[in-house]
Amino acid sequence: MAFNAAVLVEAAGPLRIEALDLTGLADTDVVVRVRATSLCHTDLEAVHGDLRTPLPFVPGHEAAGTVEWTGKRVSSLSVGDPVVTSWNPYCNECFYCARQQTILCQPYRDQAAQAYHFDGNPRLVWRDQPVHQLMYSGSFAELCVVSEACAIRVPPEMPMNRACLIGCGVMTGMGAVRNVAKVEAGATVTVIGCGAVGLSAVQGAGMAGAELIIAIDRQPGKLELARSLGATHTLAVDDSMAALYAELTQGRGADYVFEAAGNPSAFRASIDLVRPGGQVVWLGKLPADQEMSFRWGALMGEKRIVRSSYGGARPARDFPALAAAYLDGTLKLDEYVTSTIALGDVNVGLERLSSGQDIRAVIEF
Incomplete structure (x- = not known):
C-alpha cells in the first residue's frame, strides 16, 4: 500500500515528499489514516539533527486520524475508529512499567535510538530501503503505524485538526x-x-x-x-x-x-x-x-x-478526558492553531515554527 510522506533523506536538507510502502506489519500493529498532524519543536530538533535520528526518517508525532487496519491481536480498536496517537509505547512488563513509569519503559528507551517500530523492526520502506519513524510515530504522512496502546480512541465529534494537539504538547x-x-x-x-x-x-x-x-x-x-x-x-x-x-x-x-x-x-x-x-x-x-x-x-x-517529558501521561485515561474538556468548552485549543498547511508545505511550516511565528501549524490531509 503506497502512501505519501515527508521524509528527511539528507542531513540538513529539506523534507521531501516521497511515496513509501508498508512492510512487516505485526499482529499488534495499528495503521492509522492520518487526518491531521501538528508541527512540534521536537520535530524541528530532529530535522536539524539535534536528536541524531537515523536517516532516512519521517518526522511527526502529534497526530489524529482513523484506524485503517489492525493486526490480528488488536482487540481494543476497529477499522474506522477516530484516534489520537501517542509516542510512548510500553511493554507493561519491565521494571519501570511495573512501577507505573511507562515513560521510562526499558524497551522503549532501548529501541529509541534506532527510530524503528517498538519491536526494533521497520514498518516503512522507500526504494527498498527501510525508513525510520521519529518517536515511534512518523506522522508527517498519509499513513502512520503505531502499537495498539498508542492509538487512543476519542469521540467522533472531536475535530481531527484539534485532536492532534492532544498527543504531545497539550498532554x-x-x-x-x-x-x-x-x-x-x-x-x-x-x-x-x-x-x-x-x-x-x-x-x-x-x-x-x-x-x-x-x-x-x-x-x-x-x-x-x-x-x-x-x-x-x-x-x-x-x-x-x-x-x-x-x-x-x-x-x-x-x-x-x-x-x-x-x-x-x-x-x-x-x-x-x-x-x-x-x-x-x-x-x-x-x-x-x-x-x-x-x-x-x-x-x-x-x-x-x-x-517531565510527557506530563505523567496515561493516554488511555488522559486523551479522552482532554477531548471531552475541549468539547464541553473547558479546554481551549482553537487558539493554538495559528496556521493550517498541506503536507507539501511542511518545510515552510517548520521555518515558521523555528522563527516563533506559529504556536502550532497543523497539516491537514
Whole structure:
C-alpha cells in the first residue's frame, strides 16, 4: 500500500515528499489514516539533527486520524475508529512499567535510538530501503503505524485538526500541572514560555483553581494569548521583570514554576522564581550533550526540581478526558492553531515554527 510522506533523506536538507510502502506489519500493529498532524519543536530538533535520528526518517508525532487496519491481536480498536496517537509505547512488563513509569519503559528507551517500530523492526520502506519513524510515530504522512496502546480512541465529534494537539504538547503541559505537580486550589503558579506546552500549563493551572497564574515570555503576542487562556498576570522578559515579579509574589516566588521555553536562561530563571519549599517542573529541553550551570544559592531553600517529558501521561485515561474538556468548552485549543498547511508545505511550516511565528501549524490531509 503506497502512501505519501515527508521524509528527511539528507542531513540538513529539506523534507521531501516521497511515496513509501508498508512492510512487516505485526499482529499488534495499528495503521492509522492520518487526518491531521501538528508541527512540534521536537520535530524541528530532529530535522536539524539535534536528536541524531537515523536517516532516512519521517518526522511527526502529534497526530489524529482513523484506524485503517489492525493486526490480528488488536482487540481494543476497529477499522474506522477516530484516534489520537501517542509516542510512548510500553511493554507493561519491565521494571519501570511495573512501577507505573511507562515513560521510562526499558524497551522503549532501548529501541529509541534506532527510530524503528517498538519491536526494533521497520514498518516503512522507500526504494527498498527501510525508513525510520521519529518517536515511534512518523506522522508527517498519509499513513502512520503505531502499537495498539498508542492509538487512543476519542469521540467522533472531536475535530481531527484539534485532536492532534492532544498527543504531545497539550498532554505535556496539562499533565505537568495535574499529574506531576498536582497543583492545588489557591496556589501561585508561574509558567515560563508560552508555546503550546506552556499555554497548556496555564490552562491546567486555571482548571486546578490556582489563584495567581503568571505567564512569562519574550513575545507580546504570546503573552496576550496566555492571558486569554487564563493567566492572571503576564510579564515580558526585560529589566523590569524582577521587580514586578517580586511584587506579585510578595517577595517569596511562586509555589510552582513550569519551565516550557527550553533555553538556558529559562532553566536558570525557573530556580530563581520558585519560592523556598516550592516545586520546579522542567518541560523544555536542550541538546543532550549541552551542559547547564546554576548559582548554588538559587538551589537552596528545599526547592524541588523534577523533569517531565510527557506530563505523567496515561493516554488511555488522559486523551479522552482532554477531548471531552475541549468539547464541553473547558479546554481551549482553537487558539493554538495559528496556521493550517498541506503536507507539501511542511518545510515552510517548520521555518515558521523555528522563527516563533506559529504556536502550532497543523497539516491537514
